Amino acid sequence: MSLVTVSLGSNINPEKHIRLCLDALEDTFGSLQISRVFESEPVGFKDSRNFYNLVVAFHSGWSAGELQAWAKQLEIAHGRTPEMTKCSPRALDIDLLTVGSVCGVVDGIVLPRAEIIHNAFVLQPLAELLPGVCHPDCHTPYASLWQQFTLGSQRLWAVDFYWRGRWVSQAEPQPRAALAR
Numbered sequence: 001m002s003l004v005t006v007s008l009g010s011n012i013n014p015e016k017h018i019r020l021c022l023d024a025l026e027d028t029f030g031s032l033q034i035s036r037v038f039e040s041e042p043v044g045f046k047d048s049r050n051f052y053n054l055v056v057a058f059h060s061g062w063s064a065g066e067l068q069a070w071a072k073q074l075e076i077a078h079g080r081t082p083e084m085t086k087c088s089p090r091a092l093d094i095d096l097l098t099v100g101s102v103c104g105v106v107d108g109i110v111l112p113r114a115e116i117i118h119n120a121f122v123l124q125p126l127a128e129l130l131p132g133v134c135h136p137d138c139h140t141p142y143a144s145l146w147q148q149f150t151l152g153s154q155r156l157w158a159v160d161f162y163w164r165g166r167w168v169s170q171a172e173p174q175p176r177a178a179l180a181r
Contacts, residue, residue, distance in 0.1 A: 001059045002100030004029075004067060005130070007115070007122050009093040011042065014052035017078055017091045019163050024074055025056055026164075033057040035125030036169035040156035048089055052159065053121040054169070055097070055129050064099050065107030071096060097122065101136045112136045117145060120154040 006025075010017040018037065026032050035055040042048040060067065071094035078092040098112045105111075112135060115122045127146035134141050161169040 001061050002102075003057055003133075004060050004062075004099050005055055005057045005097040005126065006067075006071065007053060007055050007093075007095045007097055007113075007125075009051045009053045009095075009121070010091055011049045011051040011089050012079075012091040015161070018052055018054070018161070020078070021074065021092055021094065022056070022163050022168075025058065028070070029058040029060050031058065033129055034163075034168050035129040036158045037161040038121055038125060038156040038169075039159045040121040040154070051121065052161075053125065053156070054161075055122065055125040057129060063107060064096065064102065064109045064111060067099065068096050068107065068109050095122075097126070098136055103137050116142075117149075120149065120151055121156050123149055124156065 008018055008021055010021075022032065022034065033056065037052055037054045040051050040053055042051060062070070075090075075092050075094055080090055080092065095113055095115065096109060096111070097116055099106070102111045113122075116126060116135065117123060117138075123142070123146050127142040131143035132141050135145060138145075158169055158171045160167070160171050
């Protein structure tokens with residue numbers, strides 16, 4: 001069993017689609033570790049709605065290819081089609097970030113996913129969720145990577161999010177470009 005991390009994103013009815021995705025993840029893989037949910041301005045999108053983003057961790061014995069296929073099927077079930085452009089609005093985006101300490105191309109998937117160290121909407125929730133866990137390639141804890149991260153024009157803030165009878169995320173009193181680190 002490996003610790004698997006995935007990032008989830010949605011900018012079409014995000015509360016509904018994130019909840020349905022969490023339901024599917026828990027129903028399939030069991031107990032989940034869930035980061036706070038962040039609203040972020042779209043990166044690389046023009047005239048698009050803000051996204052909800054979070055990171056989820058769970059244990060699985062599935063291969064990277066099996067995990068990726070499952071995620072893509074769930075995206076399709078939520079309306080994502082192969083002809084959609086990379087920067088188009090989406091009900092659900094599931095990206096496989098890590099599978100244990102695997103590095104390199106596995107089942108046609110590059111692990112760990114490069115976005116971990118380039119996008120605040122991936123790194124901040126990952127650093128909060130698994131602060132002491134090391135990035136599989138550079139062997140630096142996620143919390144340290146977040147402390148060294150330069151936000152630039154990326155803006156995100158925590159939002160309230162309720163799922164299966166509990167608060168997964170609660171917003172800070174005042175949204176800010178970066179949460180205190």
